[in-house]
Amino acid sequence: MSDPFPKVATRRMEELVTELGRVGEQQPGGGLIRFAYDDAWRAAGALVARWMTEVGLQVRTDAVGNVFGRLPGTESASTVLTGSHIDTVRFGGRYDGALGILTGLAAIEELIRTCGRPRRSLELVALCEEESSRFAADFFGSRAMLGTIGPDEPDTLRDADGVTLAAAMRRVGLDPAAIGSARRTDVEAFVELHIEQGRVLYDEGTQIGVVSAITGLRWLDVTVTGRADHAGATPMDLRLDAMQGAAEMTQAATALAEAEGRPAVATCGMWQVHPGGVNIVPERVTFSIDLRHPGEATLDRLAGRIRQECERIATRRGLEVTLDDTKAVAPAPMDEPLQKVIAEAAEGQGVSARPMPSGAGHDSQMWAPHVPTAMIFVPSVEGRSHCPEEYTPAEDCAVGASVLAGTLRDIAY
Ligand SMILES: [Zn+2]
Incomplete structure (x- = not known):
C-alpha cells in the first residue's frame, strides 16, 4: 500500500497503560492483583469494554468472561483476532497481558481513523484468564474459545480458599453450564502483542521481536x-x-x-x-x-x-x-507468512526488528495449532516481568501498537 503507515501516539499508550494499571493495584506494597473473576478483574473488564465502545466497536462478553470489541468487515465472515489476557500474577506489573489488549485497542482505533472499515472483521479480545494465578486453569479464556475446556474443570478446580471455578464464575454473573457457547470457529488469524519478559531486545536496543516459536x-x-x-x-x-x-x-x-x-x-x-x-x-x-x-x-x-x-x-x-x-x-511455531507481515510492518515503520523465540508461555501457543498465529514482542526494561518493576516505556508501547496496526491492516483490509 502506498498510504502512510498507521502510527499510534505515545501519549495515547501512556494514558491507557496508566489507567488500566491502576485497576487492581495493591497498596502500599506495589504490584497488581487481578485474578480471574475477582473484583479488580471485573472492574478491568468493564473499563476495557467502555474503551471499546468509545472507539466504536461492538462489545460483547462471552460465557467465560472474555470481553470482545468487534469491528465488522465489509466482505468476509472471517475474523482477525488480536488481544491478550487481562488477569495478572500475584503482585505483577502493568504490562504483562494488558499491553496486548491496549495496543490492540489503540491500533484498531488508529485503523478506523485512517482506513475505515476492514474487509475481514477485526476483533479485539481481553482474555479472561491465562496466568493460573487463582485456579490451575491456564489459558482458560483461549481454551474456552477453542472448545478445549474439560467438562469437569469448573467444579473440580479450586482456588486457595476452596472456592470452585464454577462458584467464582457465578459470583460475577457467568453460567459455567454455558462454557460451550464460548467456542469460536470463525477466527482465521490471531496476532498477540506482548512484552518480551526477558532482556534480549532491551540489551540489543531492538524495538520489535517477531516471535518465531513459543518454547x-x-x-x-x-x-x-x-x-x-x-x-x-x-x-x-x-x-x-x-x-x-x-x-x-x-x-x-x-x-x-x-x-x-x-x-x-x-x-x-x-x-x-x-x-x-x-x-x-x-x-x-x-x-x-x-x-x-x-x-x-x-x-x-x-x-x-x-x-x-x-x-x-x-x-x-x-x-x-x-x-x-x-x-x-510441545513448542508452538508461529505462522511464517504472518511473521513476514509483522517484519514488513516494522520495516514500514522504520523500526528495528529481529526474529526470536519466546521462552515464556502465551495464549498464542493455544491458538497456533488451530489458526495462523503470530506474536509481536516489545522490550522489557532490564528484562523484568512478573513483578511490580515490570516496565516498557510508552514510546516502545506506541511503536509496538503501530507495528500491530500495520500488521492488522495488511491482514484485514
Ligand atoms: Zn502474559
Whole structure:
C-alpha cells in the first residue's frame, strides 16, 4: 500500500497503560492483583469494554468472561483476532497481558481513523484468564474459545480458599453450564502483542521481536536414593549420599543447556531432602528439572542426555535414580507468512526488528495449532516481568501498537 503507515501516539499508550494499571493495584506494597473473576478483574473488564465502545466497536462478553470489541468487515465472515489476557500474577506489573489488549485497542482505533472499515472483521479480545494465578486453569479464556475446556474443570478446580471455578464464575454473573457457547470457529488469524519478559531486545536496543516459536517445555521430577548414615561416624568414602549425587546431576543438566547455548534453558528450582537432618547423610533427594527449547528435536535430545547423565552419575556413586516426566508442552511455531507481515510492518515503520523465540508461555501457543498465529514482542526494561518493576516505556508501547496496526491492516483490509 502506498498510504502512510498507521502510527499510534505515545501519549495515547501512556494514558491507557496508566489507567488500566491502576485497576487492581495493591497498596502500599506495589504490584497488581487481578485474578480471574475477582473484583479488580471485573472492574478491568468493564473499563476495557467502555474503551471499546468509545472507539466504536461492538462489545460483547462471552460465557467465560472474555470481553470482545468487534469491528465488522465489509466482505468476509472471517475474523482477525488480536488481544491478550487481562488477569495478572500475584503482585505483577502493568504490562504483562494488558499491553496486548491496549495496543490492540489503540491500533484498531488508529485503523478506523485512517482506513475505515476492514474487509475481514477485526476483533479485539481481553482474555479472561491465562496466568493460573487463582485456579490451575491456564489459558482458560483461549481454551474456552477453542472448545478445549474439560467438562469437569469448573467444579473440580479450586482456588486457595476452596472456592470452585464454577462458584467464582457465578459470583460475577457467568453460567459455567454455558462454557460451550464460548467456542469460536470463525477466527482465521490471531496476532498477540506482548512484552518480551526477558532482556534480549532491551540489551540489543531492538524495538520489535517477531516471535518465531513459543518454547516447548519438559518437566522432570528426579528422585535420587542413597542411604541415611551418621554424619560423624561414616567416612566420606563409605557414604551413599543422595544429595551429592543430586548436586552433580543438577550441574550436569544445566551444563548441557549451557553447552547447547541460547535459547536452551534448564532450571532445577524445587528441592526436597529427606530426612533433612543437619547430622544425617541425606538418604533421598527429589528435585525438579524445567527444560525449555523452541525445537522439539532439540528438546528430545536434551531430555535424553539429561536422563543418561543422571543414570551415569547414579551408577558411579552407587545410588538409585528415577526420572518421572510430569509435564510436556510441545513448542508452538508461529505462522511464517504472518511473521513476514509483522517484519514488513516494522520495516514500514522504520523500526528495528529481529526474529526470536519466546521462552515464556502465551495464549498464542493455544491458538497456533488451530489458526495462523503470530506474536509481536516489545522490550522489557532490564528484562523484568512478573513483578511490580515490570516496565516498557510508552514510546516502545506506541511503536509496538503501530507495528500491530500495520500488521492488522495488511491482514484485514
Ligand atoms: Zn502474559
